[in-house]
Amino acid sequence: MSKSLAKRVLVLLCIPLLLVSCVKRNKDAFYSSGIIYCSESNPVTFNPQLDTTSTTSDASSHQLYDRLLDFDPETGRIVPSLASSWLTSDDGLTYAFQLRKNVQFHTTEYFSPSRTFNADDVIFSINRWRLTSHPYHYISGGRYPYFESIGLAKNIASVERINGYRVEITLKRRDSSFLANLATDFAVILSEEYGAELLRDGRPSSIDELPVGTGPFKFDSFRKDHFIKYLRHENYWREELGNEDSTDRNLQSTTASVNQLIFDITPKSSLRLAKLMTGECDATAFPAQTELEVIRSRDDLILAEKPGLNIGFWAFNTQRPPFDNPDVRRAFASAIDKNTLLEAVYFDSATRAKTLLPAASWAFQNDADDTAYNPVLARKLLANAGIEPGFSMTIWAMPVERAYNPNATKMAELIQRYLKEVGVEATIVSYDWATFRRHLQEGLHDSVLIGWSADNGDPDNFYRPLLSCGAIPSGTNRAMWCNQDYDRLLNDALQTDDIDERNAIYRQVNRLLYERLPLVPIAHAYRYQAYRYELEGMNINPFGGVRFGGVEKKL
Numbered sequence: 080m081s082k083s084l085a086k087r088v089l090v091l092l093c094i095p096l097l098l099v100s101c102v103k104r105n106k107d108a109f110y111s112s113g114i115i116y117c118s119e120s121n122p123v124t125f126n127p128q129l130d131t132t133s134t135t136s137d138a139s140s141h142q143l144y145d146r147l148l149d150f151d152p153e154t155g156r157i158v159p160s161l162a163s164s165w166l167t168s169d170d171g172l173t174y175a176f177q178l179r180k181n182v183q184f185h186t187t188e189y190f191s192p193s194r195t196f197n198a199d200d201v202i203f204s205i206n207r208w209r210l211t212s213h214p215y216h217y218i219s220g221g222r223y224p225y226f227e228s229i230g231l232a233k234n235i236a237s238v239e240r241i242n243g244y245r246v247e248i249t250l251k252r253r254d255s256s257f258l259a260n261l262a263t264d265f266a267v268i269l270s271e272e273y274g275a276e277l278l279r280d281g282r283p284s285s286i287d288e289l290p291v292g293t294g295p296f297k298f299d300s301f302r303k304d305h306f307i308k309y310l311r312h313e314n315y316w317r318e319e320l321g322n323e324d325s326t327d328r329n330l331q332s333t334t335a336s337v338n339q340l341i342f343d344i345t346p347k348s349s350l351r352l353a354k355l356m357t358g359e360c361d362a363t364a365f366p367a368q369t370e371l372e373v374i375r376s377r378d379d380l381i382l383a384e385k386p387g388l389n390i391g392f393w394a395f396n397t398q399r400p401p402f403d404n405p406d407v408r409r410a411f412a413s414a415i416d417k418n419t420l421l422e423a424v425y426f427d428s429a430t431r432a433k434t435l436l437p438a439a440s441w442a443f444q445n446d447a448d449d450t451a452y453n454p455v456l457a458r459k460l461l462a463n464a465g466i467e468p469g470f471s472m473t474i475w476a477m478p479v480e481r482a483y484n485p486n487a488t489k490m491a492e493l494i495q496r497y498l499k500e501v502g503v504e505a506t507i508v509s510y511d512w513a514t515f516r517r518h519l520q521e522g523l524h525d526s527v528l529i530g531w532s533a534d535n536g537d538p539d540n541f542y543r544p545l546l547s548c549g550a551i552p553s554g555t556n557r558a559m560w561c562n563q564d565y566d567r568l569l570n571d572a573l574q575t576d577d578i579d580e581r582n583a584i585y586r587q588v589n590r591l592l593y594e595r596l597p598l599v600p601i602a603h604a605y606r607y608q609a610y611r612y613e614l615e616g617m618n619i620n621p622f623g624g625v626r627f628g629g630v631e632k633k634l
Contacts, residue, residue, distance in 0.1 A: 113339035114614070114632055116625070117351040117360035120479060120512060121303055121344060124219065126287040127265050127624075128208055131224050131544075131555060132516075133481065133532060136264040136624030137364065138307055138342060143185075144267035144292035145316075147176055147201065148258060150622045155536045157258050161196065161268055161293065171253040171576075172236075176201070178244040183314040184270045185297035189289050192272055196293055196316075198240045203271035205238050205248075215274060219287045225265040225534070227553035228544035229256075254573045255581070256537040263534035264623035267292065295628035296340050307342040317628070340627055348480060355380065355609060361632065362610035362617060364625070365480045368426045374609050385619045386439050387606040388533035390432055390541065391483035393474075393494070394558040394598040395526045401466060402525060408596040409450070410460035411526075415497045416452040421602055424490045428607070432600035434589045435531075435541040439621075441578065442538040442585045448593040457501045468502030475508045475527040478515055482604045483530030490528055490601075520554035527557050534623055538585055543569055546597060560597035 122138035123130040147162040162176040182196035207215045208223035209232040226232055236249045250257065260266065273291045277283045290298050293316060296309035343360055345351045348367040354360040356377065366374060366382070374382045395402040395411070402408060421429055433449040436442055461470070474494055476487035484490065488509065495505040508524070509515065519527060533540050543550065548566050550556035565588065572584040608625070610617045615631045 113341060114337050114362070114627060114630060115341045115343050115360045116627070117345045117354050117363040118307075118342040119344075119346055119348075119351070119364045122307070123513065124287050125290040125298065125301075126219070126269070127267055128204075128223050128226070129219055129287060131228075131265070132512075133624060134479075134512075138624075139290065140264035140267060140624045141294065141620070141626040141628060142296045142309055142340065143290050143294045143298060144269075145182075145294055146262055146266045146268060148262040148266075150259075150262050150535065152618055152620050152622070152626075155621070157262055160262075161201075165258075171255075172251075173247060173249045174257065175241070175245065175247045178246065179316065180244060182293050182316040183312075184273070184293055185291050185312055186314075187289075187291065187297055187299075189285070190270075190273050190276065190291050192270065192291075194272060196268070197243045198246045199271045200268055201246045202238050202240055203274060204267065204269045205235075207269070208232060209235055209238070214278060215283060215286065218283045222553070223265075224553040224555055225263065225544065228547070228550035228555040229260060229539070230543070230547070230549040231257075231260055233549075252570075252574070255576050256535070256539040256573060259535035259537045259540070262622075263540075265534065304344055306344060309340040309342075311338045311340075315628075337627075337630070337632055352609075355611065358611065360611075361614055362608065362625075365482065365485070366607055366609045367480065368424075368428050368485050371426075371428065371607065379612050381610055381612055381614075381617075383608045383610075383617070383619050384605050385621060386437065387482050387604050388437055388439055388536065388621055389483040389530060389604055389606070390435050390437065390545075390600055391429075391481075391528075391530035391602045391604060392432070392435075392598045392600050393526060393528055395596075396522060396524050397558050397560040397597050398522060399525060401464060404464055405595050406460050407464045407466060410457045410464070410466070410501070411498070411503075412450040412596055412599045413453040413460065414457040414501045414503070415494055415599070417450075417599075417601055418452075420490055420493055423493060424484070424486050425602055425604060428485075429602040429604040432603050434592065434600055435545060436538055436585075437603035440536065440538055440541075442582055444586055444589055447586075447589045450593075450596070450599060454497075454501050461501060461503070466503075469504060470502065471504040471506065472498075472525040473506050473508045475515070475519065475524040475529075477512070477527070477529050478509045479512050481530060481532070482606050483532060483602065484528060485604070487528040494528075516554070519557060522559055524557075529557055531555075532623075533621075536622065538581070539569065539573060542585075542588060546592070558597035560595075562591070562595065562597075565591055 120134050122135040125139045127140045145161050149160040151158050163179045164177045166175045184192040206213045208226045234251050236251045239247045270291045295315050297312045299308040299310050301307045351363040352370050355363045374380050395408050397403050433447040474491045476491040491507045498505045544555040548561035568588050572581045608619045613633050616629045620626050
């Protein structure tokens with residue numbers, strides 16, 4: 080970033096800094112035993128089974144819960160968590176999980192567990208999103224967007240209790256991404272005992288509002304638009320492991336090393352940075368691209384960065400004419416200069432996207448076809464499709480900052496100008512985040528600037544949630560596009576564990592998407608995490624929400 084731009088950023092920071100700089104950093108007990116994280120918005124729920132937003136994942140997945148399996152954040156390898164080991168049958172259909180013993184659930188003011196984690200909790204948690212007959216399936220809305228988007232419930236034939244610490248899951252057809260899906264942020268394990276107690280008391284929705292898990296922190300309180308408070312889980316199972324054996328060494332870094340965790344809900348990016356600079360926050364969510372050089376220039380702050388497993392894109396509502404016409408979609412794709420969008424919105428923090436998959440994916444195709452800026456072709460295609468000059472449409476711009484699109488409104492304004500040059504009048508639409516997402520799922524948009532951050536490293540985690548037929552009802556298929564050939568290819572790719580065979584199939588998928596263009600891939604962005612130098616163990620999680628287990632605070 081240029082020196083002049085850095086100076087302008089510092090000027091913009093002056094006003095919020097004046098609001099907080101007069102408050103000296105308190106050297107009380109909290110600051111030696113607690114962490115404050117500046118979050119950008121409220122979680123939709125405290126159960127990530129119900130919501131795919133990063134805000135919900137950040138506030139719940141790795142703070143409150145554990146999963147059967149986890150990803151090693153450095154290698155991406157699937158590692159044990161609540162399941163200490165697993166076996167797969169020769170036909171690839173049955174998975175037997177050996178469960179960890181002596182894992183304590185949270186003891187809170189609203190629940191005191193009488194037993195430790197066992198097979199009943201696994202069955203309860205999976206069957207909640209899998210079976211419509213489950214007593215909790217329709218609680219809190221009855222939608223499980225991630226699992227619906229990948230069709231996992233339909234592919235599970237049974238979940239059986241072999242004994243108290245052994246569970247078998249049998250699939251109807253092979254799925255080479257199955258274990259990876261069990262390690263995502265959404266595959267959390269709930270307490271069956273807590274669920275049964277709430278049913279008896281007639282308040283089942285509390286399971287998602289007053290959460291109970293086995294994670295490093297337990298829920299204390301939530302004040303909307305202000306804060307979430309967590310307390311350390313004093314009986315967290317990972318702390319009890321010590322150095323039992325080498326297979327569990329990778330688990331030690333997720334223990335809770337502080338007594339309290341506060342999510343300070345601060346929507347404005349410049350104010351989050353101001354709080355970080357003055358010490359009111361120890362870490363912050365989604366620093367803006369214009370703030371990165373400011374963070375790098377300070378000795379008391381650290382900016383961690385990694386290539387992101389994400390994609391920012393412009394999706395067309397293919398169920399609305401004329402956006403159901405691939406030639407019209409190609410016209411719009413040809414009307415925009417993606418390189419200019421990258422320079423203006425991402426600065427130097429993203430790479431141009433040709434397909435849904437970033438370079439970090441093993442199925443990345445470097446020679447994939449890509450659209451090009453060609454306004455002459457755009458006008459010709461529009462004319463051939465009967466789209467006359469003056470045609471009007473909407474571009475929905477998400478109101479929150481994400482790594483895959485740090486400023487959707489600015490991008491929408493640039494696209495608006497490009498479209499005007501080819502005779503199209505575009506109106507930019509935005510709402511508060513909850514309303515925005517609800518209206519998107521209702522299909523009220525013509526097009527939308529949004530994106531996706533991978534929940535695991537399998538290519539299916541991009542292709543299926545974003546564009547499969549089954550992902551339309553769940554709301555993750557923003558193009559509302561359904562193509563049977565596309566779905567067939569995705570299913571074929573999961574029938575084999577051979578990487579070369581899967582790669583060949585995904586090349587066919589990329590070609591199909593280029594020909595049909597339900598969306599325009601724009602950028603793969605770097606992920607950034609800004610925090611104060613006092614924090615140790617603060618690492619970027621490439622596969623989901625932020626993790627504070629294992630983060631220490633040194634003063």
